[in-house]
Amino acid sequence: MRSVPRSVERLIEELNRLPGIGPKTASRLTFYLLRSPQEQVQALARAIGEMHEMVVTCSVCFNIAETSPCPICDDSQRDRTMLCVVEEPLDVLAIERIRQYDGLYHVLHGAISPIEGMGPEDLKIAELVERLGKNPVEEVILATNPSLEGESTAMYVSRQLATLGIRVTRLAQGLPMGGDLEYADEVTLTRALEGRREI
Amino acid sequence: MTVRERLYRTEAVILRRQDFGEADRLLTLYTPGLGKTRVLAKGVRKPTSRKAGHVELFTHSRLLVAKGKSLDIVTQAETTNSFLPLRDELGRASCAFYVAELVDRFTEEGEENRRLFDILLNALFWLGDSEDTALVLRFFELRLLDYVGYRPQLSRCVRCAQPVETDAALFNSAEGGVLCLRCGKGERGCRDASPQVLATLCYLQSNDYEQCRRLKIDRRAHFELEGILRRYITYLLERGLKSVDFMDTIRREEAEAVSPGREPAGTASS
Ligand SMILES: [Zn+2]
Ligand SMILES: [Zn+2]
Secondary structure, three states: OOOOOHHHHHHHHHHOOOOOHHHHHHHHHHHHHHHHOHHHHHHHHHHHHHHHHOOOOOOOOOEEEOOOOHHHHHHHOOOOEEEEEOOOHHHHHHHHOOOOOOEEEEEEOOOOOHOOOOOOHOOOOOOOHHHHHHOOOEEEEEEOOOHHHHHHEEEEEHHHHHHHOOOEOOOOOOOOOOOHHHHHHHHHHHHHHHHOOOH | OOOHEEEEEEEEEEEEEEOOOOOOEEEEEEEEEEEEEEEEEEEOHHHHHHOHOOOOOOOOEEEEEOOOOOEEEEEEEEEEEOOOOHHHHHHHHHHHHHHHHHHHOOOEEOOOOOOHHHHHHHHHHHHHHHHHHHHHHHHHHHHHHHHOOOEEEEEEOOOOOOOOOOOEEEEEEOOEEEEHOOOOOOOOOOOEEHHHHHHHHHHHHHHHHHHHHOOOOOHHHHHHHHHHHHHHHHHHOOOOOHHHHHHHHHHHHHHHOOOOOOOOOOOOOO
């Protein structure tokens, strides 16, 4: 016996697939949309549909954008001697938000994790090496996550770049702002100690 | 239910983890009492999370877990050993990925296997410590196969049960062990096992690590040992492992870095 119409059930299922949305939230959202004005619901549907039509991957840095090359790669004001390597497009957003970095980016689209089916060949690493071969920079900043996967990726990428003679740096690792020393894990504390500096 | 019943303590090795929701991670643990189990670690992708560093991949941690309706949730985590050397060297890290993938593929959720937990923990330690990580991997593979019910039979022919002569024998993945030359002659799916390699396999299978670690195994023998076990494991799992490709890539690149231009002997085919 089916208690809700098939079309409603389908939307619940689709929403349920989104990160952070469980079956209850999916049902709540669906019934909210059911009661909403038609124009509002259609605007949402259009926005979702158009996003996929409009968004492309930049052929230079592999960030998502509406143009390729993306506005960052295309911006002649940016510092073309620096290149920052990140795992995901959202990481570009995070670094842009602090307004301290003015160079270029390269998005790998993931990190090495063979157990999850991600090897170096599944990331934009060969593309990075090729890009730097054609357009060398002075410094590459490896800004992958401070996790085992991110660290492995950084080590792997730095090896691939070794022959290019480019300075390769890694984001500093240590204690997070607002954190508490006594709760810090062994790895974080070790890295924080290694990365200490004069004050 | 009382509070006590809704919470449980366990030690665990973090085998796998996947991003979940906005800032959470779904962890696959290997534990001594519950075998493989999955739990949710909330908020651990935020830099300020107190738990984050304690539920890193391949960490041995003590966890306090709350029973949930669908998923259990980690409420506290404290590192016992973070196996630092695995985090500093790519070659060692690639071996740890392989060990974790083997445990994941050969186990089902909720099946207790204390010996497997112990050997996993030891293997992670040895992989950070040993100069011969290949020997650690072979030792681990043989123990794992034993503990999950696929112990290869190495000293007697799997068909006629005659002790295998020390001069030559054949390894047959489908039958899970060696065949003597009489039984195995002309058989399909057999692989020659040289006397030295067969003796090494037997030694690794029947002695503890403290003794095995002293073995000096040359590159050729390692290559052969790896080939036999890899073939057997691939046969049992009915597929290759991604972490094997990664391990091979790293090893090949390291060999090339040592002697550029010269192709190393290559990797064992399966
Ligand atoms: Zn771009
Ligand atoms: Zn026989």
